[in-house]
Amino acid sequence: GAGVSQSPSNKVTEKGKDVELRCDPISGHTALYWYRQSLGQGLEFLIYFQGNSAPDKSGLPSDRFSAERTGGSVSTLTIQRTQQEDSAVYLCASSPDNNYGYTFGSGTRLTVV
Amino acid sequence: DQQVKQNSPSLSVQEGRISILNCDYTNSMFDYFLWYKKYPAEGPTFLISISSIKDKNEDGRFTVFLNKSAKHLSLHIVPSQPGDSAVYFCAARAQGAQKLVFGQGTRLTINP
Numbered sequence: 001g002a003g004v005s006q007s008p009s010n011k012v013t014e015k016g017k018d019v020e021l022r023c024d025p026i027s028g029h030t031a032l033y034w035y036r037q038s039l040g041q042g043l044e045f046l047i048y049f050q051g052n053s054a055p056d057k058s059g060l061p062s063d064r065f066s067a068e069r070t071g072g073s074v075s076t077l078t079i080q081r082t083q084q085e086d087s088a089v090y091l092c093a094s095s096p097d098n099n100y101g102y103t104f105g106s107g108t109r110l111t112v113v
Numbered sequence: 114d115q116q117v118k119q120n121s122p123s124l125s126v127q128e129g130r131i132s133i134l135n136c137d138y139t140n141s142m143f144d145y146f147l148w149y150k151k152y153p154a155e156g157p158t159f160l161i162s163i164s165s166i167k168d169k170n171e172d173g174r175f176t177v178f179l180n181k182s183a184k185h186l187s188l189h190i191v192p193s194q195p196g197d198s199a200v201y202f203c204a205a206r207a208q209g210a211q212k213l214v215f216g217q218g219t220r221l222t223i224n225p
Contacts, residue, residue, distance in 0.1 A: 004156070031211060042119075043157070043202060043215035050211060059212075091156055101147075102213065104156030 002026070004105035006092050012111045013082055021077040021108045025094030032075050033095075033102065034067060038088040046090075049075065051097065082112045116140045117205050119216035127224050132190040134219050136203030139184065143205040147213065148177060148188050151200045160201075161188070193223045 005024040034046040045059035049069040069075040093102035118137045126132045144165040149157035163170040163177045176189045203216040
């Protein structure tokens with residue numbers, strides 16, 4: 001597709017359940033980023049993938065969060081044992097190598113009840 | 114540790130007037146700055162950027178000013194239009210880094 005695709009667009013889950021969020025970046029973009037926006041907050045960096053390099057996981061808030069990127073393309077962000085404070089919009093972005101511009105997806109709105 | 118700060122959560126401006134959105138940063142290693150615009154239920158979209166070697170960059174109705182000594186940048190929109198109503202995020206990148214650090218955002222409302 002022409003843009004960054006994220007699925008699902010909305011997810012409601014019960015506290016304690018695991019969730020998987022998917023990101024399909026723009027074809028050919030080697031860099032992929034996950035951010036989240038909690039209510040009333042800015043965009044919080046979570047994790048960054050660049051080509052075959054080890055990901056920058058410095059923004060992951062706890063060990064319940066993990067992400068992988070298969071084949072240098074699709075990425076999955078997994079949250080285990082979800083908590084109410086995990087409720088947020090999770091945004092994925094991609095960019096060409098060494099390019100300063102991100103293209104964001106529309107996000108996944110996660111609600112933990 | 115909020116390295117990029119947008120201290121005004123909201124701003125209301127009359128159509129046709131100038132909108133000025135402000136952003137402050139603390140990390141002196143930041144050398145590239147961007148503004149993103151976000152409509153509800155959509156991802157942020159890139160608006161304009163500036164390198165630290167410049168103090169001004171203009172693109173149509175949008176101008177970004179950078180004051181390195183004050184660690185401050187601003188986005189000017191003139192004239193403001195109803196379609197400019199959105200949340201605006203300031204972002205910065207440190208030299209040699211790839212990830213962006215974002216501010217909290219400012220919700221701009223343009224009143225007819």
